[in-house]
Amino acid sequence: MTSRNTPLNPTGRCTLVGSGPGDPELLTLKALKAIQAATVLLVDDLVSDDIVAYAKPGARIVHVGKRGGCKSTPQEFIEKMMIMAVREGENVVRLKGGDPFIFGRGGEEVEHLRAAGIEVQIINGITAGLAAVTSLGVPLTHRQHAHGVVFVTGHAKPGDAGTDWRALAETAFKAKLTLVIYMGVSGASRIQNELLAGLPASTPVAVIQNASMPTQRHITTTLGRLADAIGDSGLASPSVIVVGDVISGVAAAAGLPAQFRAA
Known part of the structure; x- marks a missing residue:
């Protein structure tokens, strides 16, 4: 039974987070807080395991690798996953190596999310x-x-x-x-x-x-x-x-x- 205070169409949120070059000590505090608060993380191939380890217990971690010369997760599939998870009420973090807006396809993802009516927060990382x-x-x-x-x-x-x-x-x-x-x-x-x-x-x-x-x-x-x-x-x-x-x-x-x- 749905509570009077529970929305019928829950809306989550989405944050594009730059994880930096790999060393977890180079994460910004803002990036660390976002990772720890996420309920769903879509993680790029170049993000180190030490950084993914900051995710809270129970968070759903989906590896969506994209590396030149290797089999990659289609960009369209990643964008659909983000939109679906946000509409299901999840706190989604799209975790990228380096900075989302420097060769990280962050601009493309922001465009698709905004076209779907979803506002996005951007947290920079050291490129x-x-x-x-x-x-x-x-x-x-x-x-x-x-x-x-x-x-x-x-x-x-x-x-x-x-x-x-x-x-x-x-x-x-x-x-x-x-x-x-x-x-x-x-x-x-x-x-x-x-x-x-x-x-x-x-x-x-x-x-x-x-x-x-x-x-x-x-x-x-x-x-x-x-x-x-x-x-x-x-x-x-x-x-x-x-x-x-x-x-x-x-x-x-x-x-x-x-x-x-x-x-």
Whole structure:
């Protein structure tokens, strides 16, 4: 029997939460509180088990993996699950690696939820591109080496021409920009060749895998050797490629010859 105070059509809520690069200590307090309050969590593949462990007992945890080169849960299915759970009165947390609005499809999910009449809260997370260079002790911007930073994906949507790497390289050279490339390992050879149209082969590069995690590995090299260096190292996804003179200090510490470092 339904109580007079119980709504016939209960409405829950939905929060998109950025879990950061993987280290649970890099969670924001707001993200932690949202995870602990959730009754349903839809968890991306790159979210670490240590972060999922903060969910309260009895919470329903659904793994909806999405990783390049692997079998993924269809985006449409994830969006339908979120809408259904909210309409059933659940407190839904869509838990994403990094930040929901930086290559996390957070914008697409917000659009679908709002179209269904559901308001969404967004909780930012530390994006992998920032955590990756920070783990090496270098900045993304620097008054001498980099006047700005560009976050760009190396993985184009099917049917999309993707990034104009030649134009980006020319802009980066003229404006002294750091390039942070997500999902670029599989296309590293093509990206390298295109960037060389506007950037010197001696431009310092770092590739960081599993940023902030105990399994983190990285290499420092130059743009002219990028694809070969990745192949020699065995680094794979998830990795971030950072291109620019901010990496020069790391290159020096790694013992690269002077011609491989920024001036």
